[in-house]
Amino acid sequence: MPGTPLGYDKLSLLGQVGNSAGVFRTLKAKSVKEVRPGVFVYDLGQNIVGVPRVRIAGGRAGERITLRYAEMLYPDLKESGKNIGMIMTENYRAALSQDLYTMKAGTQVFQPRFTSHGFQYIEVTGLDKPLPLESVEGVVISSIRELTADYKTSSEKVNRLWSNLVWSNIDNFLTIPTDCPQRNERMGWSGDINVFSRTATYVSNADQFLTRHMYAMRDVQAPSGRFTDVAPVGGGFGGVLWGSAGIVVPWETYLQYDDIALLARHYPAMAAYIDHLETAVDPKTGLSSDGQLGDWLGPQNNALGSAFLATAYHAYDLDIMAKAAEVLGKSADAAKYRSWYEKRKAFFNSTFVNPEGKTLATGGGFAFGPPPAGPPQFRIADTQTSYAVGLGMGLFRADKRPAMMQNLTETVSRENKDDNGVLRPRFSLMTGFIGTAWISQALSESGRSDLAYRLLHNNQYPSWLYAIDQGATSIWERLNGYTVENGFGGNNSMNSFNHYSFGAVGQWMMAYSLGIQRDEPGFRKFILQPEPDPTGTMTWAEGYYDSTYGRINSAWSVDGKTLSYRTTVPANTTATLYLPTADAGTVKEGGKGAAEAIGVKFLRYENGRAVYLLESGSYQFTAAQ
Helix, strand or coil, X not given: CCCCCCCCCCCCCCCCCCCCCEEEEEEECCEEEEEECXXXXXXXXXXXXXXXXXXXXEECXXXXXXXXXXXXXXXXXXXXXXXXXXEECHHHCCCCCEEEEECCCEEEEECCCCCCEEEEEEEEECCCCCCCHHHEEEEEEECCCCCCEEEEECCHHHHHHHHHHHHHHHHHEECEECCCCCCCCCCCEHHHHHHHHHHHHHHCCCHHHHHHHHHHHHHCCCCCCCCCCECCCXXXXXXXXXXXXXXXXXXXXXXXXXXXXXXXXXXXXXXXXXXHHHHCECCCCCCECCCCECCCCCCCHHHHCHHHHHHHHHHHHHHHHHHHHHHCCCHHHHHHHHHHHHHHHHHHHHHHECCCCCEEECCCCECCCCCCCCCCCCEXXXXXXXXXXXXXXXXXXXXXXXXHHHHHHHHHHCCEECCCCCEECCCXXXXXXXXXXXXXXXXXXXXXXXXXXXXXXCCCCCCHHHHHHCCCCCCCCCCCCCECCCECCCCCCCCCCCCHHHHHHXXXXXXXXXXXXXXXXXXXXXXXXXXXXXXXXXXXXXXXXXXXXXXXXXXXXXXXXXXXXXXXXXXXXXXXXXEECXXXXXXXXXXXXXXXXXXXXXXXXXXXXXXXXXXXXXXXXXXXX
């Protein structure tokens, strides 16, 4: 039977877009243990992606050594059986993750090529005695070459959280934005980059990297316009919350870098996806038929269900499309999408908010197969994610926003039952991949940065710092991926320890805690709106963002009733500063009244903040609290 002829009519050759994979850093092993006779386990002290570099002196020709890799060790618990202290590789699943090296005689260096592993631990067998620590290194491989942001505070645990999310960003930006870098997956699952893109655009100059990934999303876009849940391979499952990366990522990239060319190039694919979303709506219920996954790995994922979030993201996508069309001068499209947005927003409010101002849910967090027969059955949701997403996206009706802000406050301040019926402590993070990206921002914009900081500092499960207390050096896929009491909790195989989604809080750390926010796309005009910690747990924070115009520094510290604030505004830019103070008359810059300072123009006093326009330069403010 003759084969199908190959067609090249759609073939196009493109130059490399963005960085290829390269060496980011090299780390030396911190310790080594002989966990069994002849089994030597080296700890790099950091979960990385890359390869080992092993220096061997006095090698014997023809003898073979085996290197295996792991993110975790089996703990000293009953469930570990005979594996206590050994490397845990079950979460790698079908990824063998081992290198075999046949030695030559004498001194030599082994560094695998054309591969990568995700690991913190290296197991070496085939040697009579352990290699010296200085002879074992981890070579970090990434498409990121340098970082463009930093965040430091008086809290070492919060500093570790920032470090962890940065490392997970470095590790998972390897040619494509992967969900995890170690198991037999390592694929561009779109839900992860959807929620993390607002953080990633701060951490490194990701413009070209994300531009390249949009090529991948377009390459596998279905004829119906649906973006696949995985790119560039295609396939997967997830639905609207995953496919929306094809809308959110180019928009965030445009806002951060003023890359209008990406927006213009990707716009037809965005429009095709919006058409798909419209056709996926069930005419009887108004709900999307393309909403398989909800607030993935959230403690209350099933309590909220996927329909609420699929509807919210559909409306959010339409809002972005209307704005993108305006930017590109497509006025007719802008009007069309704005009309569609208003209709979808109205449906969202009428369907998922009851007369008492509580959010509603239908279905579970895993919606596979045909919907149940009959009309959907609604129940009260009243979850952190439902209020955070609705507020963060601006979807709730204006007259309902105050009540929704109060509801969000209550869900954060109270104890909550998770999907298993377990009562979790106050100030616990009850959000999954989706809600986590919005909750801190929604709190700060509701005037409750105190609660955003309480979430940040909480170290009881579920929380960001719980994993820090368990020794995490990167962001985990599960908030309870490992516990001292229960080990891996039976989730040995579905348990990545390098998964950046819960690190989406990084955007809040930069844009709210430090206060470095966009005003115009690309930061030619930007906002400085620092949020000192009202709880007093953190007494200072400092950091920077390297914008396309230069470095923006932001640093605040609180000493008693005095706030000190330092900032740098790059050349050819201006900033609007919102400085927290009890009295604008107490604000000084460089030891003088702010009104006398060069480059500083007082605009107004509102909502407990003195507002100034800053020209390019460096400034040191003090203000009474």
